[in-house]
Amino acid sequence: MALVDMTVVEQRYRAVLAVEQGEPRYQVAAQFGVSRQTLHTWITRYRADGLAGLASRSHRPDSCPHQASETVEVAVCEMRRGNPRWGPRRIAHELAPRFGAQAPSRSTVARILHRNGLVEPRRRRKLRSDYRRWERPEPMALWQLDIVGGIHLRAPDGTVTEAKIVTGVDDHSRFAVIATVMVRATGRAVCLAFADALRRYGIPDEVLSDNGKQFTARFGRGGEVLFDRICRDNAITHRLTQPATPTTTGKVERFHQTLRRELLDHAEPFDTLTAAQAALDSWIADYNCTRPHQAIEMACPVDRFAPSQHQRGDEDLLPLRLPARLTAAPVPAEGPEHPGPAPDDETSTEIEIYRGGPVEFERVVPASGNLAVLGKQFWLGPLRAGVTITFWADAQVIHLSAGGARIKTVRSPYTDDQLATLAATGGRPAGPPPLPPAEPDGTAIEIDRTVSRLGNIALAGHWHPAAEILGGRRVTIRIDDHVLLIFDPETRELLRTRPNPLTYDQARHLRGARPAGPPPRPSTEPVTVTRRVSATGTIMIARQLIALGRDQARTVVTAHVAEHTITVDLVDGAQRTVSRTSTGAIRNLKAQIDRTVS
Known part of the structure; x- marks a missing residue:
């Protein structure tokens, strides 16, 4: 039997004839692979319009109440042609006052521009929601x-x-x-x-x-x-x-x-x-x-935007401070580019004239910790990288200070001409040298030390306990009458307190001793938790995964969680210290009980 191709109209006509001849509608619908509702629609169209009613029809609606009017479309096209760089967002913003409630949205403007060939089709970029956007919450921040x-x-x-x-x-x-x-x-x-x-x-x-x-x-x-x-x-x-x-x-x-x-x-x-x-x-x-x-x-x-209070003349705030060489700008031949303030302007800076004697100036320690000034190198160490150092220099001696505390004193290699050069390149006439007071009895003293691997510090030829968690760390020690305050030299955050075993005379003769700065700010003690090591040799503390090794699997260990480190006491007596990389809260202090039956 040869296959005969039938058009869509012929297939629908045969389905309608089958129903007219008395066959059940559900059987006819199953035979032609359509629903009963579709078959009913064919029958209704055939009875109304004959064979022409079985032809396929467009599903497009007769009208769309939300379609932009011709007036709006013309306005969009004219604005785009007059301003070729304006996009849909700008055009929609400009047309909003003109059309009010009938103003087109950004997407409507984009479709009008595409429909009229006023934009070049291109690959779609990422959505705005795909980007991580940051912005300061207020001006002048x-x-x-x-x-x-x-x-x-x-x-x-x-x-x-x-x-x-x-x-x-x-x-x-x-x-x-x-x-x-x-x-x-x-x-x-x-x-x-x-x-x-x-x-x-x-x-x-x-x-x-x-x-x-x-x-x-x-x-x-x-x-x-x-x-x-x-x-x-x-x-x-x-x-x-x-x-x-x-x-x-x-x-x-x-x-x-x-x-x-x-x-x-x-x-x-x-x-x-x-x-x-x-x-x-x-x-x-x-x-x-x-x-x-x-x-x-x-x-x-x-x-x-709003200027800061300083610009509005708030007398309670500090005035603007500018170096002396910025109080006036050079005047080119065609006129001033940016003239400085008048001599009687309240923002002008008083110029200090160098007339010989000691000089004070500031320098920032580089990452290497080796600070160079006019060919002379001053070793301060990488731990002080980024710290501003104040120099007090004359022809005999140089004092280096940070945060108001003297760090070291060295012999000066500078001549009077070099001191004048330092004064002209950001320096200023210096006051009295930053030396300890003549009668310092009872005054606190600070020193810098590195904690040993076992957590001890060396003072006056003897080892004194600090904390094992601080092993290998550079710390500053404030020696008061009865206590040693051990703190971080950069943040001045208190790490440990220990009894003071030294007298004042012993303390002031320590290597690197200097008058103490402000007291360190207190810090919370490390939190002690216990964890059961997994079969793969790991533990989880505050959402941080710590690998201890498979040889520690299924053992219970104790961990001391500080702000920046986590120290784990292993069952064999050894310790493992890692940097803390998470800031999550510690929710469980005790190890989970293994209830599985082996």
């Missing part, structure tokens, strides 16, 4: 700073050179706090722009920048750059990005993209630096006060 090129100057002879722009954006509001054009982005020019922003808007809590040599000496030779000194003098925390991670300063980088698209890519070379700055200032005023920003719910940056 963090500024992001960077340097960008792309603005050109035309010399009188017709040559064109590229200038630089120092930019700064408030993290919370996206308000541009710094936008200064300069011929060369030197460290001093960058600091002048930064100082001008501090005078205008106040002092932020933190600043974030990359590792440029204008901002830090992190990858250069040891020392402190001028930018870091301004931050330190004004209690500003300076944060640096990791190398090759521009997304950390993503907000100021995104600001650069907008600046290039809307100004730099279309601007002709400027004749003078003043003309370039005027054009940039005009664009910044529109960016801050008029232009809506998508990242802050289409608000203007000025709506979310």
